[in-house]
Amino acid sequence: MVSIDEVARMAGVSTATVSRALSGRGHVSDTAKARVEAAVDSLGYVVSAPASSLASGRARNIGVLVPFLERWFFGAVLAGTAAELMRHGYDITLYSVTEDAELRRNVFDTLLRRKRVDGIIAVSIALGDAEIERLLALDMPVIAIGGPDPRLRTLTIDEVAVARLATEHLLALGHHDIAHIGASAEFDLDFHIPTQRRQGFERALEQAGVELRPALFEPADFTVEGGFRAATRLLGRPGERPTAIFAASDEMAIGAILAARELGHRVPADLSIVGVDGHDLGEFFRLTTVDQFPAAQGERAATAMLEALNGPVDAARRAPEAAPDPLPFELVVRGSTARPAAV
Amino acid sequence: MVSIDEVARMAGVSTATVSRALSGRGHVSDTAKARVEAAVDSLGYVVSAPASSLASGRARNIGVLVPFLERWFFGAVLAGTAAELMRHGYDITLYSVTEDAELRRNVFDTLLRRKRVDGIIAVSIALGDAEIERLLALDMPVIAIGGPDPRLRTLTIDEVAVARLATEHLLALGHHDIAHIGASAEFDLDFHIPTQRRQGFERALEQAGVELRPALFEPADFTVEGGFRAATRLLGRPGERPTAIFAASDEMAIGAILAARELGHRVPADLSIVGVDGHDLGEFFRLTTVDQFPAAQGERAATAMLEALNGPVDAARRAPEAAPDPLPFELVVRGSTARPAAV
DNA sequence: CAGACGGTTGTAAGCGCTTGCACTACGCTG
DNA sequence: CAGCGTAGTGCAAGCGCTTACAACCGTCTG
Numbered sequence: 001m002v003s004i005d006e007v008a009r010m011a012g013v014s015t016a017t018v019s020r021a022l023s024g025r026g027h028v029s030d031t032a033k034a035r036v037e038a039a040v041d042s043l044g045y046v047v048s049a050p051a052s053s054l055a056s057g058r059a060r061n062i063g064v065l066v067p068f069l070e071r072w073f074f075g076a077v078l079a080g081t082a083a084e085l086m087r088h089g090y091d092i093t094l095y096s097v098t099e100d101a102e103l104r105r106n107v108f109d110t111l112l113r114r115k116r117v118d119g120i121i122a123v124s125i126a127l128g129d130a131e132i133e134r135l136l137a138l139d140m141p142v143i144a145i146g147g148p149d150p151r152l153r154t155l156t157i158d159e160v161a162v163a164r165l166a167t168e169h170l171l172a173l174g175h176h177d178i179a180h181i182g183a184s185a186e187f188d189l190d191f192h193i194p195t196q197r198r199q200g201f202e203r204a205l206e207q208a209g210v211e212l213r214p215a216l217f218e219p220a221d222f223t224v225e226g227g228f229r230a231a232t233r234l235l236g237r238p239g240e241r242p243t244a245i246f247a248a249s250d251e252m253a254i255g256a257i258l259a260a261r262e263l264g265h266r267v268p269a270d271l272s273i274v275g276v277d278g279h280d281l282g283e284f285f286r287l288t289t290v291d292q293f294p295a296a297q298g299e300r301a302a303t304a305m306l307e308a309l310n311g312p313v314d315a316a317r318r319a320p321e322a323a324p325d326p327l328p329f330e331l332v333v334r335g336s337t338a339r340p341a342a343v
Numbered sequence: 344m345v346s347i348d349e350v351a352r353m354a355g356v357s358t359a360t361v362s363r364a365l366s367g368r369g370h371v372s373d374t375a376k377a378r379v380e381a382a383v384d385s386l387g388y389v390v391s392a393p394a395s396s397l398a399s400g401r402a403r404n405i406g407v408l409v410p411f412l413e414r415w416f417f418g419a420v421l422a423g424t425a426a427e428l429m430r431h432g433y434d435i436t437l438y439s440v441t442e443d444a445e446l447r448r449n450v451f452d453t454l455l456r457r458k459r460v461d462g463i464i465a466v467s468i469a470l471g472d473a474e475i476e477r478l479l480a481l482d483m484p485v486i487a488i489g490g491p492d493p494r495l496r497t498l499t500i501d502e503v504a505v506a507r508l509a510t511e512h513l514l515a516l517g518h519h520d521i522a523h524i525g526a527s528a529e530f531d532l533d534f535h536i537p538t539q540r541r542q543g544f545e546r547a548l549e550q551a552g553v554e555l556r557p558a559l560f561e562p563a564d565f566t567v568e569g570g571f572r573a574a575t576r577l578l579g580r581p582g583e584r585p586t587a588i589f590a591a592s593d594e595m596a597i598g599a600i601l602a603a604r605e606l607g608h609r610v611p612a613d614l615s616i617v618g619v620d621g622h623d624l625g626e627f628f629r630l631t632t633v634d635q636f637p638a639a640q641g642e643r644a645a646t647a648m649l650e651a652l653n654g655p656v657d658a659a660r661r662a663p664e665a666a667p668d669p670l671p672f673e674l675v676v677r678g679s680t681a682r683p684a685a686v
Numbered sequence: 687c688a689g690a691c692g693g694t695t696g697t698a699a700g701c702g703c704t705t706g707c708a709c710t711a712c713g714c715t716g
Numbered sequence: 717c718a719g720c721g722t723a724g725t726g727c728a729a730g731c732g733c734t735t736a737c738a739a740c741c742g743t744c745t746g
Contacts, residue, residue, distance in 0.1 A: 001458075003702060014726045019704055026705080027723050049457035050402065051702035053393035054731045061436070061459075069422040070623065075413035082412065082439040086446055091454060093404070094437045096425040103429055111434060114392035115344075115732095116404075225627045255627075261604070280413065284568045284598075346732060357696045362734055369735080370693050394732035397701045458702095 002043045010039040022047060049091075053115070061091040062305055063117035065107075067125045069096055072251075072280060073294055077123050077145060080298025088306055093117055097125055108134040118309055121301045122147055124193075141308035143301050146193060153308075155301055157292050157327040159193050163200025163246070165331050166274045166290045170244045171208045173339045175272060177216070178205065179242035181230040181252050184219030197248045197276065215240050220252050227255025235263050235271070243340040244272040250279035250289050257285055257336060268338035278332070286335030297327055345386045353382040365390060392434075396458070404434045405648055406460035408450075410468045412439055415594075415623060416637055420466050420488060423641025431649055436460055440468055451477040461652055464644045465490055467536075484651035486644050489536060496651075498644055500635050500670040502536050506543025506589070508674050509617045509633045513587045514551045517682045518615060520559070521548065522585035524573040524595050527562030540591045540619065558583050563595050570598025578606050578614070586683040587615040593622035593632050600628055600679060611681035621675070629678030640670055 008015040013032055020026040021036040028036075039045070053059045062085055066074050078094075085092050093116060095107050108131050112120065119141040127135070132149050135142050144154040170178050180201045183194030198217070205212055218234050220226035227247055235241060247253035253275025257267050265271045275282070278291030351358040356375055363369040364379040371379075382388070396402045405428055409417050421437075428435050436459060438450045451474050455463065462484040470478070475492050478485050487497040513521050523544045526537030541560070548555055561577050563569035570590055578584060590596035596618025600610050608614045618625070621634030 001702095005702085015703080016705075016726060016728095017724085020725090023704080027725090029724060032724080046453055046456040048397070048702055049459040050393045050396035051458075051731090052704075054391070054397050054733080055702075055704040057704095057731080059393065064437075068418075069425065070415055070418035072413055072415070072418075075411075075418050078437075079412040079439060082437060083441070083443075083446065086439065086449065086454070089449075089453070091436050091438075091457075091459060093434050094407075094421075094425060095434075096422060096429065098426070100426075103426065106429065106432075110389055110432070111429070113389040114434075115394075116392040116434060224624060228627065281567060284571065344732095348732085358733080359696060359698095359735075360694085363695090366734080370695090372694060375694080391732055394701090395734075397703080398732075398734040400701080400734095 001048075002045050004045070004047075007036065007039045007043060007045050010043065011035040057115075059116055059118045060089060061093055061117050062302075063093050063095055063112060063120045065095050065097050065120065065122040065125055067097055067123070073277060074123060076280075076294035077298035077301075080295035080300075081121060081123075081302045082298075084299045084302035085305075090306075104131075112138060119143070119305050121145070121305060122152070123298070123301075141305060143304050143308070145297055145301050153304075155297065155304065155327055157297075157329055159196035160200035160203065162276055162290050162292065162329050163197040163248075164204040165329070166246050166276060167201045167204035168208075169274060169288070169331055169333070169337065170246060170272060171204065171210070173244075173272065173337060175244040175340050176210050177213075177242040178210070178244045178246060179216040179218065179234045181218050181220050181227055181234070181245060181247040181256065183248065184221065194248055201246055213240075216242055220247075220255075222249045222252060224251045224255040224258070227252025228259045229255070231256035231259035232263070235260065235265065242271070244274070244337070247273065247275045250275035250277035250282050250287060253287055253289065253336070254279070254281060254285050257287065268336050269341060272337040272340070274337055282332070282334070288334045288337040289332050290329050291332050292327065292329045300327065344391075345388050347388070347390075350379065350382045350386055350388050353386065354378040400458075402459055402461045403432060404436055404460050405645075406436045406438055406455055406463045408438050408440050408463060408465040408468055410440055410466070416620060417466055419623075419637035420641035420644075423638035423643075424464060424466075424645045425641075427642045427645035428648075433649075447474075455481060462486070462648050464488070464648060465495070466641070466644075484648060486647050486651070488640055488644050496647075498640065498647065498670055500640075500672055502539035503543035503546065505619055505633050505635065505672050506540040506591070507547040508543075508672070509589050509619060510544045510547035511551075512617060512631070512674055512676070512680065513589060513615060514547065514553070516587075516615065516680060518587040519553050519683075520556075520585040521553070521587045521589060522559040522561065522577045524561050524563050524570055524577070524588060524590040524599065526591065527564065537591055544589055556583075559585055563590075563598075565592045565595060567594045567598040567601070570595025571602045572598070574599035574602035575606070578603065578608065585614070587617070587680070590616065590618045593618035593620035593625050593630060596630055596632065596679070597622070597624060597628050600630065610679050612684060615680040615683070617680055625675070625677070631677045631680040632675050633672050634675050635670065635672045643670065 004015045004018050008018045017028060017032055018036050021028045021033045064081060066078060068074055082092055095111060097104055097107055122144040124146040132151055142152050144152040146156055147154050182198045202212055218230035220230040231245060245256050247256055253273050256273050260267050260271045267273055275287055275289040278289060278293060282289050347358045347361050351361045360371060360375055361379050364371045364376045407424060409421060411417055425435055438454060440447055440450060465487040467489040475494055485495050487495040489499055490497050525541045545555055561573035563573040574588060588599050590599055596616050599616050603610050603614045610616055618630055618632040621632060621636055625632050
């Protein structure tokens, strides 16, 4: 393996100059830099990450904590993060934080403490109190996406507004009997997004002067199947049948579309359905949704991390005061919503 | 940050002994080991990865190359790999290898060469010739999953057998007019799995003495939407309508189910459909499929990697001779297949 | 009982970089 | 023209571990 000494010798400078030329820290004359670059190219030299980390304390590597790798949303966020970090020469180390308590402890107690990462991005993951303490104790930038804790710098979407937007779209079309498929109570315990979406939904109705009917709320687990079952229940209630459904995720909305079809209801003629996310399959199902651009969220987190690492060290550790502009979202009207059938 | 010296002092031994006690290399008396462990616990010491890597040349980190993070299959494989590697104290560094030529070069020319990983797992990814050369030049274990190149140690499923199994299931039910939705030609150029599945399909038919009808093949792109369109075309042909479809992926099979429903065909009464993968949504759609256990594949790759790193260095670099037992697969019969309607 | 042997330990030399410090050379300021 | 700030460079001291080597011990062997 070619080392920095060979490069230095070939370029006719000291290793210090090679290091400075390659890292861009300190002053190096243009000629020296050019000679170094030529040597690097001809030798195919690449800086050894461990050596560089050890000497500098910087790892050029970000840890990313993810709960469900196999769900579309997380994959999309991750893809955004990965692309952006890679573009800046950062590697990303994946920590799949599942339910398994032992693996989980291992991550927080050992893996993250090995000085292998410069910062941590936590993607929509419910963290225990002790876990958050551990993260903060690491003394490095931590950026959460849609996370629940005020102690962490968090990139959040205005969930209430998202839900209002979806609901108001239905209201504007003339619907009054609007049902909501959201998270069940236990899901809410450590993760508040579903509650917020429900609040947005309810607030929009109130504001429009539409009476809230508890029977028109159905809990589900954010999967297609859950949405299917919830919608089936909703549509099976005699006399109470809604003309529109706002589902708190696209996957549930898709489940609802399938349920409606199965029960012989036409979408959107008999039933309008709107979701949230911007799921890949949304287009296929002609699903109207509030897109929250997951890949862009991942990218934003990466950008924020890079800033945190290059700005003053403190900037990233202080919580919400420096709240960045909120994440964007947008109503995408496709074919799953329409005016209610004339009564 | 607490260092190995403090641990050594507290335990009353030399740093060498601490290192040996923690890594399990070399001999350490039980008493010494116990004292070291006590000191480690009370100080909360964790070995610095960069320092350890630099000194030992081992990184305890595996690079994983993945093409589409947001597709279910890759997420599932990745989850399996991550869990298994984590269990053994290995980190995993993710390299999202997309189409973007520049990012791609960056991965092979720089990121992977930083001495940050001990080995590489390439998940179902089509690699260029130059890229494979680069991987081999790294001189570290490379394990591919379902990859196309004989120069790499590859974990493969017997794709031909998978397709036969699916097809024979349909034949056994009494179907003769069986269509196949597979990959389009350009997809095949660098990735042979689709072709193999098609071969298995055709061979099963031949063997059963069923005539091959080119009209009953439709290319698609492995997405739900692609499957939907392909099935729509297949079902729209007057007089040529198949009674069963074998789709080369579950996502396409799901698309086919949706197409059939839309066109008013009952599944499985009018049309049987079988897929391949073991997709999450398969259960929901009551899809009969040949499960290939993606998470288990990821796990197997991880296991193979760990073996490669701890066995003789050469073992992992030599190609197929030491082919491990092939990956398992299994027909899962659910509700999307049945005997054809009596004619 | 001398010598061989294997387990246990410490000493110290790196691993391949980064960076504080010292020094030189210049171009300016006053 | 002395004095000073700054760009450009090299020297060498680490960064926090691992491991070859040597030294020592008690146990066996013949």
